[in-house]
Amino acid sequence: MSKETTISFKLNGGSATVTAPPSMSLLRVLREGFQLTGTKNGCGEGECGACTVLVDGESVNACLFPVCHAEGRQIYTIEAFDDGSDTVTHPLLNEFMVHGAVQCGFCTPGVVMTTAGLLHTKPSPTIEAIKEALAGNLCRCTGYGSIIRAVQAAKNTFFMPEPEPREYSCQIAETDPVDIIPLKNLEELANLGVLETWDMRFISGGTDLMVYKNCCDYDKTGDVWIDLSQCSEIHGIRVENSKLYIGAGTTWNELVRDPHVRQYAPALVSAAKQVGSNQIRARGTLGGNLGNASPAGDAYPPLIALGAEVKTCASDGNHREIPVDQLVVRPGKTCLNTGECITEISMSIGSKMRSGFFKSVPRCAQALAKVSVAIAFKIDDNIIRTPGIALGAVGKKAFRVINAEQFLDGRSVDSPGIDDIVSACIEAAEPAEDFRATREYRIHMIDVGVRKTMNELLSGHSE
Amino acid sequence: MKESDSEREMISIGRSVVRPDVPDKLLGRAIYAADAMRQGMLHVATARSSVAGMKNIQIDISAAQNMPGVQRVITAKDIPGNKYVPLIVSDMPFLASEQIRFYGEPVALVVARTRQEAKSAARAVQVTGEMFDPVLTVEDSAGPDSYVIYEGDYEKNIFKKYHIQRGSPDEFWPESHVVIEREYRTPHQEHAYLETQGMIAELDENGEVQVMGSMQCPFYVQDAVASILGLAKAKVTVIQMVTGGGFGGKEDVSSVVAGHAALAAALTDSPVSLIYDREEDFIAMSKRHPSVIKIKIGANREGLLTAAEIYITLDGGAYSTLSPVVLWRSTVHAAGPYRWQALRIKSRVVATNTAPNGAFRGFGEPQSVFALESAIDELADQLNIDPLTFREKNVIASSSDITATGQTTVNPSILEALEKVAEKIEWKDKFTGAYTGVVRHDIEPIRGLGCSVSFYGVGLGAEGKKLDRAGAFVQVESDASVRVFIGNTEIGQGARGVMAQIASETLAAPLEYIHIHRADTSRVPDSGPTVASRTTIMSGNAVMNACQTIRQSLETSAAMVLNCAIDNIKTDQRGYYDAANPSTAVSFHEVVSVATAQRQQMSSSGWYVAPDTSFDSAGAGQGNAYSTYVWSANIVEIEIDPGTLQVKALKIASAHDIGRAINPREVCGQIEGGVLQGLGFALTEKVAYSGLTPSIQSVPDGIMLNPGFSGYICPTAMDIPEIFPIILETPYEHGPYGARGIGEPPLIGVAPAVANAVSNALGIRIRELPLCPEQILNELIKQGRL
């Protein structure tokens, strides 16, 4: 059961203090604690974006944001745009108004906040960038056209509103099923005592855990969350001794932006770019994705193909190294012991390493993979070396296709034998038939995914 | 009004003004049901069945009653009034007490201090009984051994049947040059309005009940609340709050939510809030009816249509709700806007153990139009005629052509609509034959074009005519501000804005003077539902009617001020003036001051009854089914990814004759939004049930497998095509300023146009929605083209 915690942060330019269970969503605190009801609850799963707010300038889903993560941060909600006049005064909102970008209005506050987050960092985005930013905000009324036109019209005129600072304070007394224990560093893990008595989980970004909690899936939620987000040991990306090290707390957006990752692990960048929506990529982490152990988790295939391993830290302070393809034991379950967390992901790098990723999805954004394929290898004198081939979403976990790798190893780029690689991959897969895709389609996607990725990796080769 | 609209410069009509509801929505000030707070408010959660079929049920509430914060647990036996939701046939219990007929059916209500406590306790309500094999398909529904879900006027498990017969199709088959027979299927579609269902209910000291919330039809809700509480309707006031989308999904089922909230408020004597979470909204609320439609159509050597035989079966779900009228619209429009020499249409809606299906934008028509417009293309293909030309030759094009029900129409404009969309997408230049080769991932994406036409009867038509009237009340205050009450609702479509424009125009008042109140059953008499694209015509005419009475007062006063004859008074942007001396005008504000001082009548109620319609349901199904039709045409350009086999719509031109666009920009907004919802129906949207769709979890049959936005795939901003809305304006003589309606038509023709484009791209005909890559793969495998 939760102990209430007091959390302080900046809210719409003023200061906010809340005493509440630490795992309560920021959405509930805003709406129920501060009566800031402009931020809407449309799903509780981070899918619809109606609860989008800005945290340190980035758009996030308030429904998946545990309020304890707000400590010391700068948060803006739609109310920041309300200066008390009878009508809208901010130029961005005015463009929404004159372009007919508001119908039922339920998605509108979230859409405006996403747009504000975009224009704040990119004052003059392309249409593609606008669509990408909005992909995490469902609107069922407008067909998005008018919203996109409004954002285009607001290019180069955006400024963050500066509302009259207000003091917000509230107390929410509620028994919450989940308690959160914050860690300042990993050494504190040892001081936590007998972890076995709890049904404990680590929390990083919370984009999986908060969904389970909001949907009352308590088996998956557990009752104590040990918060790693403040531990410096799990942050940061570096290259050392021909190895790339990525902190487990690295978010998808950080991966996409990082020059080392872009250079050495394009497959991972490609996967990161396609995860969920901008709101999810701002919060979800590599460590969380691995910890969640979903067969469709997008970090697995690229990391397996790249031969990555995770470094863990147990509550007794001991470390181990586990290859990523050996991390999962069954869907939703890793081989980590209670109290053992992932701190870092590492992989060998080389300038000749190429890697690519393919994800089959039912729509252009916000979609779980029907099939994912990652391939990595290096080319030495026209010969393919150290290949890694991994598949996701077509078995109980993402896995390496050893037969295909063996086959590819040492072949010339002119006759890589793609047909045989495809066959080996299909042979190794156990694609399910469910509402997301048929078995046949998944098989076909393995075929297409392997071919496309191979072609892509080999076509760049002559440069 | 003496001058005709076309001679006069309009004050507000036809202008793309900003809607009055928009600023509050943008600023987060608009209060939706979940945002409302009341002193001492309790929270209600619904306990639901976790299986789809169970007899002789026992409901154990003891555990729930002892959970923290719980004030009361309510089951059917606590209902003081009627236990069934009042609809066309009242077969749906507010709370199940004998049988469970669908997964998620409500069995009890838990009232607690907080929403979390109510939700937790609701999960503790236990239902036991004898499980039976749920009926999940229309085929099973009729089977000899199937469970009896419904017994009424027809055979087992049939809610309603219709029949239309004109001439004898059988005589035409032998002489037709080509005849095809095909079967088409469509799945459940979820409304996916962004705001889930929600209601606030409270009682006052006089025992009167007030229910406020998210809804399309306050008068249905009023019926339901009065009924469940056994109260006189005069003691029940229903007020619509700002509503976050409806699309039909807040037409009938909001009555259940409101009934539950009112019951909880009455039994606890406290204000209560009942807000659905997304999962239960998916599981238990209505959907678009799945359909199976068999079509036989023929054409002669000249490429003229001969006869049609159409058999429609809709899946109504567990209770009849609005199924009879959905079926009727589907039936009446099933033969499309074509000239047939003979036709027979037979239709039925059957019961299954799935969530009751109901109203959804298009109301049964998207299903029958998907089937027919696909079949028309298939026939054109067999005749080797360009599908656009084939339609041009055969559509209803003159006032003497008749519809399936034998009705003639005024100025049908499909040809014009077709011409406009063809021009926009450059059909003549771009339309070529299908690619019939092998589909490898590394070939160029494959393009295709597809078209469709449709017509849409606006309003409730002959089978709903008892409800087809609307009221309004308009009052001009002494400061010249104007308050307007209407009986239809703003659900995002822009009704408040359109009503303000109509009132402004009719009174010659500046638009900013007009204030449209939220719908309130105590202020306006029953105006029927906000559905069937009827609000502009019905409430618009009622507002006009009220404003015209007041305008007479204003003209009288203006004539005095201007010292001219009343007949000489005209109006424009400036206000009122003398036609003989147009240079001086008196402002609306001034005329109101004078008229008020002269004790003129400055308020009036308005009333409008739809023109008469007819349908001979006991006979051959002939008659003037609807008083007017919107005529529509669509052309879609698609691209198919040769690797993933996904269909991507690139461009959609969508033309509709809506009589008059009161606010053109908002009409375009309806078209764009409707087209995208139609595209979701075409490509990705489908509700999956265990027993029909394989599932890795082991669950009993009839469980919804994708009750949320991660499994139910709606289009995002990255999935949109370029949409070209095209508005045609052939005035409708009974419409306010010539207007018809636009809410539904844009969705209707999209799916068949996409299916036709897929066929044009790849030479593959897919007869079942959604047109997902899995189906395209199957066809390519069958044809050996991979």
Ligand SMILES: Cc1cc2nc3c(=O)[nH]c(=O)nc-3n(C[C@H](O)[C@H](O)[C@H](O)COP(=O)(O)OP(=O)(O)OC[C@H]3O[C@@H](n4cnc5c(N)ncnc54)[C@H](O)[C@@H]3O)c2cc1C
């Ligand atoms: C709308 C939406 C869309 C999504 N789209 C995608 C997608 O496209 N592809 C995809 O792969 N995923 C997707 N996800 C899932 C999720 O966002 C990712 O898995 C994300 O990377 C999880 O990271 P997190 O930090 O938020 O995890 P958390 O929720 O914080 O944790 C997830 C799990 O990992 C464990 N964990 C966290 N950190 C560690 C650690 N350092 N060591 C050991 N265990 C740890 C937790 O105990 C928990 O079991 C989506 C989620 C949502 C809500």
Ligand code: FES
């Ligand atoms: S305006 Fe209704 S969901 Fe966007």
